[in-house]
Amino acid sequence: MAAGSPASRPSSAPEGTREALLDAAEDLFARKGVPRASLRAITQTAGANLAAVHYHFGSKEGLVRAVLSRRLGPLNRERLARLAACDPGPGGTPEPRALVTAFVAPVLEMIQRQRGGHAFAQFVLRAFSEPGEETRELMLEEFGEVIERFTDAFARALPQFSREDVFWRYFFMVGSLAFAAGLGFLIRPISAGRCNPLDVDDVTRRLVDFITGGMLAPGSAEAATR
Amino acid sequence: MAAGSPASRPSSAPEGTREALLDAAEDLFARKGVPRASLRAITQTAGANLAAVHYHFGSKEGLVRAVLSRRLGPLNRERLARLAACDPGPGGTPEPRALVTAFVAPVLEMIQRQRGGHAFAQFVLRAFSEPGEETRELMLEEFGEVIERFTDAFARALPQFSREDVFWRYFFMVGSLAFAAGLGFLIRPISAGRCNPLDVDDVTRRLVDFITGGMLAPGSAEAATR
DNA sequence: CTAGGTTTCAAACGAACGTTTGATTCAAAC
């Protein structure tokens, strides 16, 4: 069977098997990791048949890609929209804190607002550290435009730094964001209960404070070794 | 007999089976992830028999714990030693940049100096995001003292911030460090070749700059919502 | 009502996994 096209029809899908599979997969991928989340567990959680995964997504890998793409597309589009709102046009220098907020806030708002957003954030952190070439290509594909546009904007906002400086600081920003978004719920056991339950607005403010400070930090002398 | 020339059967290799297993496991855990790194691949890489893992470590889980503990113990001991060297005694306030360096530098130096250090860093990032309760308990056990001592020191160095503020910033610091240490090698493809090959001293300086800036960043107003 | 495409279902396949077993090898100690 030439596979036909199991692709989606734009027609009405009330709460179909496909979406139920994506929801269940997202949750189980986050809680157990992709390799340990079996299709049997996923389909059972979704109330679907085992073969439904291969019918709708072709393979487990296809399911992984679909879970990532479903949220990453809208999320990064939101980031780019907010970035555009920060840009004072050519010649102007954007406000660094506004750039950081445009990058960080959509992630944490998604965690707060969308059902399963928390699990998705955990899954993305895991996907970052996953070594599979295929997953990495997908991630670069999804994030490519965001990386380019934000590093451009930061380069204009921080003219005192080289392009390489900006790239590394962008990288550090992604790290603290990914870690906080994916593992923020660990702050309580880590701090032995000394931190309050996770409040997304609160964490956003703290994270923007931290990252903006890091972005604006003076660079220490280096010249000697280069 | 079965293995060809018995004379050249030289387990007289520089290291024993146990260490060879740890090396091979560390590498494969980092490159493929724990679930995808089969004991068959590990023992084959190590030149050992399949059953050797269960003889020396009891189970695959035991091997994971051993791989983590082998390096995390010395690493965190080094961090605590450097922290002690920063401490000006009770009443004094430590230098924030020195605290950050004491926390960050040992990791990156391990990556640079020890064979397999790079793979280990990647593995630790993965272990952080691994959802298994057992792995998480082991991590908290390994890092517990470091967390307590460093957050104490930062609280003294940054008296303008609440204990909760300090905890969150410490958390963000761990995120950017873990991300940079585990995925620093990705900076080239991500930056489309615009960054130089990874130089550990260089990255250390950049990371300490960034984190110190984040630690010292002024906190934005909040009071209203609380 | 019927035809045809879409979606679901139970069942099975082959492969790969972690683990166990019991015999075998090796190096000292007696």
Place this chain on the structure above:
DNA sequence: GTTTGAATCAAACGTTCGTTTGAAACCTAG
């Protein structure tokens, strides 16, 4: 030379996995 315990080995165990299959159920046009 014999004993003893640690270490290694080939082989197999039972389980679980992703995937495939072919038929049944469903829905919507004609």
